[in-house]
Amino acid sequence: MFRDKLSELISPEAVINFETGAVKASTLDSIINLLPFEMGFCDANDIFRWYSNNLDRVHGRRKEAIGRNVLELHPKAAHHVEKLLNDFRSGARDDWEFWFPKRSGEETGQIYQEFMAVRDENGKYFGCMDVTVNLDLFKGKEGKNTPETIDEFIAVTPE
Template identity: 85%
Template sequence: MLEQKLSELISPEAVINFETGAIRASTLDSIINLLPFEMGFCDADDIFRWYSNNPNRVHGRRKEAIGRHVLELHPKVAHHVEKLLNDFHTGKRDEWEFWFPKRSGESGQIYQKFMAVRDENGRYLGCMDVTVNLDLFEGKEGKNTPETIDEFKAVKP
């Protein structure tokens, strides 16, 4: 069943009920794609299942990767990925994080965090990764948030 596309399982107009509220699937997808970071998920069998489709990705992702084993997708660093996943499966660790230079020859840094996803009983459900282009925060200085309602009202879009 997980091999099917989300649109085959859930209508974009379907409402997903969470503990903290409800939202349409299409709205949730739009929100995820606006986030200033990228996300991906592989399931408990280490099969790549999903990624956010942000327009300005730092990590290129291909739809063809969905449904493939994670180690197939990262042959050059498979031994590192295997260690990370083994630590998640066994409960030895719940997160790994890295900072590294951009690989495309551009200057800049990337932050990546991998997190074990577990249910309320601690059962391993998979691994989520978050990737942030740290250049987004470079040169951000000064006061960006109004401190009073009057300052807020004075800000012109």
């Protein structure tokens, strides 16, 4: 499991300080894996460095991909990926988003994917992050979701 690997790299008890607060590495890993979307990151040299380990992933990921050039991971679309990353690197583009139908299994539905250039406050390019969302996860979530009073909030019972 990834958690075992995490403990080899950084102590699960190590505190990671952010501008907006601090959190233990093990807690951050657990938080990321609970998010209703998946993420990945390749660095400024186009090396695939990290992905979230969410359940029910849209894109299967293998740990063997970590440390490999992202163009090797997408041989059929390498020229498109290379152009996108070069556009990110040069600043010609900051993001790219698209939707596509599910491609695996007998399920139907829509997938949303966005690629974003990761930069510091001075514009230095750190790499590319991708976020993938199975839009079907949000189907049927209609209706009143926010209690208007404290009494309504207290009365809400978990499903």
